[in-house]
Amino acid sequence: MGRLAIDIGGTFTDLFYYDDKTEEVRAEKALTTPRDLTEGVLRTLEMAAIEAAKVSFFVHGGTTVINAITERKGVKTALITTAGFRDVLEIGRGNRPDLYNFGFRKPVPFVPRHLRFDIRERIDARGRIVAPVDVTDLDPIIARCRAENVQAIAIQFLHSYAAPEHERACAAYLRKHMPEVAVTASHEVTREWREYERANTAVLNAYVQPIVQSYLRQLDKTLHDQGFDCPFLAMQSNGGTTTFKWAMEHPITLLESGPSAGVNGAAIIGEMCEEPDVIFLDIGGTTAKCSVIEGYQPKVTTDHKIEWSRTSPGYPVKVPVVDIVEIGTGGGSIAWLDDTGSLRVGPRSAGADPGPACYDRGGIEPTITDAKLLTGVLDPDYFAGGAIKLSLEKARRSMAKIADGLGSTIEEAAVAVLRVGDAAMVNALKLVSVQRGHDPRNFVLVATGGGGPMHAAALGQEIGVREVIVPRYPGYASAWGMLVTEPRRDFVQTSLRPAEEVTIDFVRAMFADLEADAIDYFRADRQLQAQSIAFEHLVDMRYSGQEHWVTLRIDLAMRSIEDVLGDFHEAHERAYTFQLPGTPIEFVNYRLTATAAAPRARLHPIDNNGRSLERALKGERLVNFGTGGMIKSRVFERDLMPAEFDVAGPLVIEEVSSTTIVLPTQRVFVDKFGLLHITEAR
Numbered sequence: 001m002g003r004l005a006i007d008i009g010g011t012f013t014d015l016f017y018y019d020d021k022t023e024e025v026r027a028e029k030a031l032t033t034p035r036d037l038t039e040g041v042l043r044t045l046e047m048a049a050i051e052a053a054k055v056s057f058f059v060h061g062g063t064t065v066i067n068a069i070t071e072r073k074g075v076k077t078a079l080i081t082t083a084g085f086r087d088v089l090e091i092g093r094g095n096r097p098d099l100y101n102f103g104f105r106k107p108v109p110f111v112p113r114h115l116r117f118d119i120r121e122r123i124d125a126r127g128r129i130v131a132p133v134d135v136t137d138l139d140p141i142i143a144r145c146r147a148e149n150v151q152a153i154a155i156q157f158l159h160s161y162a163a164p165e166h167e168r169a170c171a172a173y174l175r176k177h178m179p180e181v182a183v184t185a186s187h188e189v190t191r192e193w194r195e196y197e198r199a200n201t202a203v204l205n206a207y208v209q210p211i212v213q214s215y216l217r218q219l220d221k222t223l224h225d226q227g228f229d230c231p232f233l234a235m236q237s238n239g240g241t242t243t244f245k246w247a248m249e250h251p252i253t254l255l256e257s258g259p260s261a262g263v264n265g266a267a268i269i270g271e272m273c274e275e276p277d278v279i280f281l282d283i284g285g286t287t288a289k290c291s292v293i294e295g296y297q298p299k300v301t302t303d304h305k306i307e308w309s310r311t312s313p314g315y316p317v318k319v320p321v322v323d324i325v326e327i328g329t330g331g332g333s334i335a336w337l338d339d340t341g342s343l344r345v346g347p348r349s350a351g352a353d354p355g356p357a358c359y360d361r362g363g364i365e366p367t368i369t370d371a372k373l374l375t376g377v378l379d380p381d382y383f384a385g386g387a388i389k390l391s392l393e394k395a396r397r398s399m400a401k402i403a404d405g406l407g408s409t410i411e412e413a414a415v416a417v418l419r420v421g422d423a424a425m426v427n428a429l430k431l432v433s434v435q436r437g438h439d440p441r442n443f444v445l446v447a448t449g450g451g452g453p454m455h456a457a458a459l460g461q462e463i464g465v466r467e468v469i470v471p472r473y474p475g476y477a478s479a480w481g482m483l484v485t486e487p488r489r490d491f492v493q494t495s496l497r498p499a500e501e502v503t504i505d506f507v508r509a510m511f512a513d514l515e516a517d518a519i520d521y522f523r524a525d526r527q528l529q530a531q532s533i534a535f536e537h538l539v540d541m542r543y544s545g546q547e548h549w550v551t552l553r554i555d556l557a558m559r560s561i562e563d564v565l566g567d568f569h570e571a572h573e574r575a576y577t578f579q580l581p582g583t584p585i586e587f588v589n590y591r592l593t594a595t596a597a598a599p600r601a602r603l604h605p606i607d608n609n610g611r612s613l614e615r616a617l618k619g620e621r622l623v624n625f626g627t628g629g630m631i632k633s634r635v636f637e638r639d640l641m642p643a644e645f646d647v648a649g650p651l652v653i654e655e656v657s658s659t660t661i662v663l664p665t666q667r668v669f670v671d672k673f674g675l676l677h678i679t680e681a682r
Helices: 037-050 065-071 135-147 164-179 195-225 246-251 259-274 368-374 392-406 410-432 452-463 474-482 504-523 563-576
Strands: 003-009 012-019 024-031 053-059 076-084 115-119 129-131 153-154 182-185 231-234 242-245 278-283 288-294 303-308 315-317 325-327 334-338 341-347 443-446 468-470 490-498 533-543 549-551 583-598 617-624 630-637 646-648 649-654 658-662 666-670 676-680
Touching: 003 474, 012 037, 012 474, 024 037, 024 474, 037 195, 037 368, 053 259, 053 474, 053 504, 065 135, 065 195, 065 303, 115 666, 153 195, 153 231, 153 676, 164 182, 182 195, 182 392, 195 246, 195 315, 231 533, 242 303, 242 443, 259 278, 259 368, 259 443, 278 410, 278 452, 288 410, 288 504, 303 392, 303 617, 325 341, 325 410, 334 368, 334 392, 341 392, 368 392, 368 410, 368 617, 392 410, 392 452, 410 452, 410 617, 443 452, 443 630, 452 468, 452 474, 452 658, 452 676, 468 563, 504 533, 504 563, 504 583, 533 563, 549 563, 658 676
Parallel strands: 003 053, 053 231, 076 115, 076 153, 153 182, 278 443, 443 468, 630 649
Antiparallel strands: 003 012, 012 024, 231 242, 278 288, 288 325, 303 315, 334 341, 468 676, 490 583, 533 549, 533 583, 617 630, 646 666, 649 658, 666 676
16 A cells, blocks of 8 residues: 655645555656646646555645735635724734834734624633623624625634633634634634734634635545545644644644645654754745754744745744745746846746746746756756756747846846845745854755755855755655654643742643643544654743743653753753843743654665666756856766765756756765765865
């Protein structure tokens, strides 16, 4: 039996299949079909000749949620809050990233003011009822929502994280009287405090829920019609998987499903290479994603922000998300000249339809892919293994407008486009590393995606990592990452108390409740055994008066709370370089990560039989690496390169899903697993 993963990206839909018995691997890539995403899924299934009866496991990730949000294609949504808090979305936070911008404007809420309502109710921070709720107060709101053709409603009451009874009662009343409307209560997606963040999370969950429900139901039907009869799982942003049913109720947890799987895969690559500290880079057709992995563990945060930038605070999402920085620079990113004549690249993308100009599918704008073709990195007859023939003429025609604007040749314009694109990617890599206190010289860079290996040699050299590692099947990294992912759910409960009020028994009781929730959650999956569930316990603590906190992993077998306090002082010093002995300490949040053991696809050492330097060498071609003009470079077929292969650049290494370049000052080594290791030549 086999395990199947399909990841839908902005440009390509990727399929990765692993046979548990024979260890056979199949990987296919087709252009994404935005008008009906299931068409791309069916196309990859047909290309890979997948027999539905032999598939025992299916996991899916994609861009449905993030695209609906960023393109503002969700449904008309209303918000119901505690009386007096109707404008929580409008007020937001007083801080802003661009402090001295006097023309600053807050992001526009996803719910307009005329669809924001409040009702009488109140619960305090300890969960005690101050004012009871009367669900009949919802009747005029229901009438108004029907008149406005509202399709989704979010409910978020003050302190519902501490006691959700009022939200639960109102949600049940709305679902009874408006069964056609999607209803999200904030406690159903997060039990962590912060009023504005919880409200925005609930709103975004409601905003995309009908769209995700429609898509996953259609995909479920399509797969069953094809003969699939196995568990269908969705990839979550926290780096774990969940059922389609749960995903349809909590779609906001799918926000970064594809990239989080890629980070999981990079962590596994780090383990294989005994490299605990990794900077992950994935460059696809639309975006570039970066993340840092320390001690083989991806960082998961509940402080994620959509559309955050140095000038905009973005939109907070209070659900667990693998900590990823994403920028609008990918293979399909369009190059353009602004009003001052300066060259820009992205964030607008040519996408899959029509795609870059060189695809010859109607695109006319110059992109990074066109620039790579014009500089000799890409072989026009071997893109995607020859499945897509690239047009050098169309690429030159599109790049001519940039050349005219810069007063340069077309080849010089292509190099300029790549330099600007690389500069944006370097900034993103520094944002997750240098600006967070990490020294890139202590890390390796794992590059994936169709574009990652084409840029990684230059980017790694710029930020100073020890080496660049390109895994096998780099263009399918997210799909492969889904097959090394286990079912996971993160639980958070806020209970703000001074340390003198917290006992070890209280801490154990808090986690006992969270563990019970986790067991109930996993019990729905009959394939999982209770003994296969592993728990990780963490607490957020801070000095009294601080805004920030330190997350501390704890052992419930500890004897007293003083053990935790001592560990907190040390953790605070590691994070912020100082301690405050004698200052009161507060316990803020209790976090439980529950993971269920499940079979995972594995990479085995490659067989050198049939592989050799002579067979791998395809020839030579002129390539512009950005300095020194066109340089004669050897071209190798990756699938024929043997283990222990070690050669100096300049090189171009081709495979079906990507192309790797090795600069003239670098060399590449192939390890026993077939991974490429690029280092500076000595």
